[in-house]
Amino acid sequence: MSVFEGFKFRKVSSAIHNLDPRIKFFYVCVLFVMAILFNKLLALVVLFFIPLPFVFMARVKRQWLRSLRGAAFLAVFIFATNFIFGYFYPTSFQGITPPVDTLMEYLVLLERAAAMTLRFVVLIASFSVFFLTTSPDHLGLALQQSHIPYEFCFAFTTAVRFVPVLADEAQTIMDAQKARGLELERGNFIKRVRNYIPILIPLIVNAIRRSLELAEAMESRAWGASEKRTNLYVLKLKRADYLLVLVSVLMLILAVYVWLYVPIPSLTALFSL
């Protein structure tokens, strides 16, 4: 699925890639909070444009667009649900008295649904940039330095390490069973599910065997020798990281101020003037 392409790390040398993942995560969280804070379309449009400079600086435009494309299906679903819900339960919206019959009221509904959809898209877009520019390695390191127990960080990086291996193995197993006459595309729903048993069982059995071998290798390389492990790499905060922290904090303060004191007009209101 191409939507996953929008979240897979791309190795590029850029200023964004070199930022500390913990700081990047903080920034994404700030965007997340801001997106939740606002429900006016105008504000969310502004929020949407914020990740754009990062996308260009990191040179991941194509992959980022893929994540948006992948999100499109869900976005349509969210838009439709919001619109229909608003149509049947309009009293929860300002400026509408039931039943919904005037053009103005339809426009309010539309704008509201669009805002909710855009909120979702903003979230996807922000997280996409994060994952596109952060290597799993860095991510694991960030987890470790954030004092998450090493067992979890190790489980995380090992899982990432073996995803392509397991994917390849799944393909090989499918080939092997197809070569014995297994037809995965034929039959009704129940038959199709049953057809996956000859794929799943070898996959699971091999995964268990693999885990055992991994455990042996880990033990043999002195796993558990010391209370506190050291690390070959270390994440150090640089000037760019501090800058991003500053920017994020300022954004957050500005956002809270606007939310508290600045009434944001809805587009329909502007339109009707």
Next chain:
Amino acid sequence: MAVIETRDLTYTYPGATKPSIKKVSITINKADFVILTGPSGCGKTTLCRCFNGLIPHFYNGNLEGEIVVAGLKVADHQIHQIARHVGLVFQNPENQLFALSVEKDVAFGLENFAMPRDEMRKRVDWALQIAGITELSERPPNELSGGQQQRVAIASVLAMQPDIMVLDEPTSFLDPVGAQKIFEVINELNKNLGITIILVEHRLDLASKYANHVIVMDEGKVVLNGTPREIFNSEEARLIGVGIPKATKLYQQLKQNGIHLKTVPVTTEETANLLREALKHD
């Protein structure tokens, strides 16, 4: 000087009805290059696991007899303590590499030892250089070929600077050229760094030229123990079904027909030289 000594070593896996190794008594000396071989199921893999403490500590089960490795009684020490002296390289290269870059994998053991970062860096670079993979240091493991992966595994064990390295069929998944490269690296570790090597192998034609000691097992017991020449030339080895190098087979067939070459060859170079002599002098 003995680095590994076992006496009547017997081990039964948990839930098994009979022991996988029976009364194994062997001595391995410092800087030996040992080839451990025998038919599938003979107990060689089990014996390897005894050398670094996986048996009995990881596998539990019932271990009888005595085994002392690098001066330590295996039963009395944790695996990570024994790991300072014994490194184990496994058959499947893929399942020994857990990090997302080569150098992080090589550093894994050192991180476990809580080595300071600067020292670690030096050790990692040293190990990468000896294994001949310095240029691969930042690559992720799934981009590497089987042979490269196996060299990373060797480097990761080497970085811990063990006195003894056990390699359990490390070239199983590699083609002959890849296998040869691995044997050359292992040989360097033995001849240049003085590391004692225990290599479990079936491909005796490629590996035998490096070894000075061969142990053959069958059905859990050690049946032959001596120099490569003695073992490969013996009738017993043939009967057990050990894959005797063709060079030695040629010697045996000529002998059967009345032609005696001066010594028992194990490698192609030796055989060629012996034949050259025989053909010239007749």
Next chain:
Amino acid sequence: MIEVKDLYFTYPTGLEALRGINLTIDDGEFLAIMGQNGAGKTTLVKHFNGLLKPTKGEVLVNGVNTRDVSVAKLARNVGFVFQNPDHQLFSETVEDEVAFALKNFGFEEAVIEKQVDWALNLLDITKYRKTSPFMLSGGERKRVALASILAWDPQIIILDEPTIGQDHQQKEKLQQFILQLNAQKKTVVVVTHDVEFVAECNPRVILMSQGKILAEGIAKKVLTNQKLVAQASIVPPQITQIFLELADLGLPTDVIDVHEATKILLDRLRERQ
């Protein structure tokens, strides 16, 4: 009969694995496909049962274009034994495992029973009939996998690296088995890098390198050609290495077999007496 016409294949990742392969395999032939890991051997044979379809060119199996039929259809005539038996074993008993393909192909109960009996007997695993395949040793599992492929008695049998991880005795048994299959007029294609194994069987050999066929001919001729062997990055058989070193003494250089070597040397030594 398998005909490969100007076959090109590129993986979705962009790797060009096969670059113009032309090959004909007649019924009843015994063919070894050799070359370094990555030369394209497995990629080539996966076209014979349709697991891979050509990017350019075509593959005809018994006159049928592989592009026009499903893998299951081709598998009726082409048995593919994968390298790792653990990629296909999934059943509760060995019996079920061996019957799997027969069931997929829609054979009748009576026929299935007969074929299963026959296949179990052929591989000497009748005593494991009711055993779970996961309880067996590596070598035994390999035999179960082999039995499950032979069960439907395909005319063409492909073995992908059958000697990996096998000890000497197992290799000898496998050798005899393959020769036996060939004696029964089956077409046998073995993908291998085990030179000694090929030297003992002396089949027709195809040497591949970087997606192309470098050479073809009888093992005796191909494996003793120093230039080809170096180009394909394979190691010649030990006997050949010995004779190549003695080439200046006027001994023949196309020797791969111990018995032939002994005879030649004895003749030469007796000549001088």
